[in-house]
Amino acid sequence: xxxxxxxxxxxxxxxxxxxxxxxxxxxxxxxxxxxxxxxxxxxxxxxxxxxxxxxxxxxxxxxxxxxxxxxxxxxxxxxxxxxxxxxxxxxxxxxxx
Numbered sequence: 153x154x155x156x157x158x159x160x161x162x163x164x165x166x167x168x169x170x171x172x173x174x175x176x177x178x179x180x181x182x183x184x185x186x187x188x189x190x191x192x193x194x195x196x197x198x199x200x201x202x203x204x205x206x207x208x209x210x211x212x213x214x215x216x217x218x219x220x221x222x223x224x225x226x227x228x229x230x231x232x233x234x235x236x237x238x239x240x241x242x243x244x245x246x247x248x249x
Contacts, residue, residue: 156198158189158194160194161175174210183221
């Protein structure tokens with residue numbers, strides 16, 4: 153069984169110089185899953201990359217949390233379509249000489 157490592161919301165916010173309310177908003181929208189460990193909100197280490205992307209969208213492009221939600225939903229759909237395309241290409245290779 154894989155052991156999940158966590159980073160506290162406080163550490164993340166201090167590192168990226170953001171308010172904890174931003175992470176709370178992302179959590180309320182379902183974009184970030186938080187876990188309570190010893191009365192401390194934590195984010196799984198594998199989710200930090202996505203949170204970094206959300207921070208950059210918010211800070212650099214001034215995208216609001218609702219816009220971030222739309223962007224991540226579209227990126228997820230693009231990834232699914234890319235996988236479908238690869239599967240179809242692999243199936244077509246069966247019929248090529």
